[in-house]
Amino acid sequence: GAVVSQHPSRVICKSGTSVKIECRSLDFQATTMFWYRQFPKQSLMLMATSNEGSKATYEQGVEKDKFLINHASLTLSTLTVTSAHPEDSSFYICSARVRASGSNEQFFGPGTRLTVL
Amino acid sequence: GDSVTQMEGPVTLSEEAFLTINCTYTATGYPSLFWYVQYPGEGLQLLLKATKADDKGSNKGFEATYRKETTSFHLEKGSVQVSDSAVYFCAHRSNNNAGNMLTFGGGTRLMVKP
Numbered sequence: 001g002a003v004v005s006q007h008p009s010r011v012i013c014k015s016g017t018s019v020k021i022e023c024r025s026l027d028f029q030a031t032t033m034f035w036y037r038q039f040p041k042q043s044l045m046l047m048a049t050s051n052e053g054s055k056a057t058y059e060q061g062v063e064k065d066k067f068l069i070n071h072a073s074l075t076l077s078t079l080t081v082t083s084a085h086p087e088d089s090s091f092y093i094c095s096a097r098v099r100a101s102g103s104n105e106q107f108f109g110p111g112t113r114l115t116v117l
Numbered sequence: 118g119d120s121v122t123q124m125e126g127p128v129t130l131s132e133e134a135f136l137t138i139n140c141t142y143t144a145t146g147y148p149s150l151f152w153y154v155q156y157p158g159e160g161l162q163l164l165l166k167a168t169k170a171d172d173k174g175s176n177k178g179f180e181a182t183y184r185k186e187t188t189s190f191h192l193e194k195g196s197v198q199v200s201d202s203a204v205y206f207c208a209h210r211s212n213n214n215a216g217n218m219l220t221f222g223g224g225t226r227l228m229v230k231p
């Protein structure tokens with residue numbers, strides 16, 4: 001089956017630093033990747049949708065200058081949390097949609113736990 | 118707006134017990150409904166889905182029926198195993214949403230004891 005990886009799986013950083021999270025589709029091409037954020041015991045909240053080669057579309061309330069998304073190729077999207085603060089601590093999950101005619105299924109990565117001290 | 122509500126966990130059961138995890142939704146139109154499972158340390162995996170009213174999704178002994186009249190998609194399994202211990206997410210996707218956005222419930226952690 002389609003596999004999506006994320007790196008790193010967990011990261012701890014100091015307040016004010018920037019953190020980059022990678023999302024890769026390992027055995028398929030993904031025209032669209034999605035970034036979600038999950039707070040403890042809460043739903044996955046969609047942050048943004050990124051299409052290869054174009055700017056990401058951010059959901060209402062998500063700061064695009066704080067959460068930089070780059071989808072440079074059909075197998076890689078990155079999320080950079082800039083000037084991270086403790087309130088940015090969360091579980092970040094990406095998903096990728098298979099590049100196939102008529103396919104809508106999303107495949108999810110294992111998530112990245114970010115802790116900002 | 119669109120939302121998904123599922124029962125809070127954790128749900129703790131003994132092996133071979135019957136499982137029900139409730140899920141209700143609000144949405145415009147006729148969404149597709151999904152159950153995802155997340156095993157420890159892994160990503161979300163699609164467990165089953167239903168795309169129209171009265172459809173029953175099934176996989177690995179799990180079942181859920183799309184009930185439009187009650188806007189529900191409850192997950193059931195007749196006999197759970199220890200290996201079913203995981204977090205289960207109910208989700209929907211509006212069929213008129215070209216962006217393919219999924220709306221998730223909060224997740225329900227299932228713990229099955231031997």
